[in-house]
Structure formats: C-alpha cells, structure tokens
Amino acid sequence: MGVYKYIQQLWKKPKENMPELMKERLIAWRREPVTVRLEHPTRLDKARALGFKAIQGVFVVRQRVLRGGRMRPTIRKARRPKTQRQKKILSLTHQSIAELRVAKKFLNCEVLNSYFVAEDGMHKWYEVIVVDKLHPEVQSRKEFAWLSNPASNKRAFRSLTSSQKKSKGLMHKGQGAEKIRPSLRAHKRLH
DSSP, X not given: OOHHHHHHHHHHSHHHHSHHHHHHHHHHHHHSOSEEEESSOSSXXXXXXXXXXXXXXXXXXXEEEEOSOEEOOOOOSOOOGGGOOOEEOOOOOHHHHHHHHHHHHOTTXXXXXXXXXXXXXXXXXXXXXXXXXXXXXXXXXXXXXXXXXXXXXXXXXXXXXHHHHHHHXXXXXXXXXXXXXXXXXXXXXXX
C-alpha cells in the first residue's frame, strides 16, 4: 500500500486512531482565528485527490464554522407573530458555508474544493483549497487552465463547487435522476 492509503485509513476514525494528536489539535484550533491560511494541508491524501498541488498560487485555508442550525439576531422589540421567527433556513451545508466565507475573505482567488477536518461539540473545521488564478505558475499549468475561463469566476458564490453541487442534487443528471431535484422528500410529497 502507498502512503496515501495509510493516511486515508487513519482519517477514517481519527479520534480512535490518533486520539492524543486530535485532542492537541482541537485545543490549539479553538484558540486560533476563524479563518487561518496554512502552509500544508492537514489531510494530504484528501487534498491531493481534490486537486491540491504544492505550487505557488495554490494554498489551503482552515475555516471554522458553528455547528447546529442558523439563527437570526435576537429580537429586541415587538413583532407580530408571523415575523417573530428566529430560525434561519439557509438550505446550505456547513461545508458550503465554510467555502463561501473563505471566498469572501480571499476575493482575488477561486475556491477549488474543500474537505472535512475535525469537529467538537460547538464547531466544525473544514480545509478549503484556494487558487490564485492570476499567478504565473498557476497559469502555466494545464490542470488549472480552465480557471482562467470567465465561466469559472466566483465558483463558490454560484454553487459550482463539489459540495454545493452535491447538496443541490446536481452530481448526477439525466436519465435516472428524475427524483433527485429539488429533493427526494419533495418528490415524494408530489405523489
């Protein structure tokens, strides 16, 4: 087995396979800012599989997201009952939210992909692969040539990343995907 296979097996159950390391990491990550630019990816196997290359212009950002449902700001004054709701329905996964926040932080770059790293009772951490598409080294590579196309501008904001496509049911199209959109539950309620 290659190195990446061993890394992959360790990350299947990280709290069982490397409990002390994960504990130390979580303690350190809680003290860090919400968005942190990294030198190297934490999960090298996953990063490489999703398009990461160790070249200038391609980097990884660790993003922290609060777990649980989204809430509107606390209501301070009177409202009629209809508008008193506090729950906020986003129809986005935590991973998609992490990608959007990174895209807002690094406006001159494109979000390539992202993957899960860790979670505790309050937070989830994702690592987002970001590409500076105007960097000469990125422009000289064939595998990143498609990023210079105007059609791939602001991918995260237009739901063109892998995690957002998955949550919208766009990973599989055509014959056999008739029940997927908008969701299996919505299709079931029609009939």
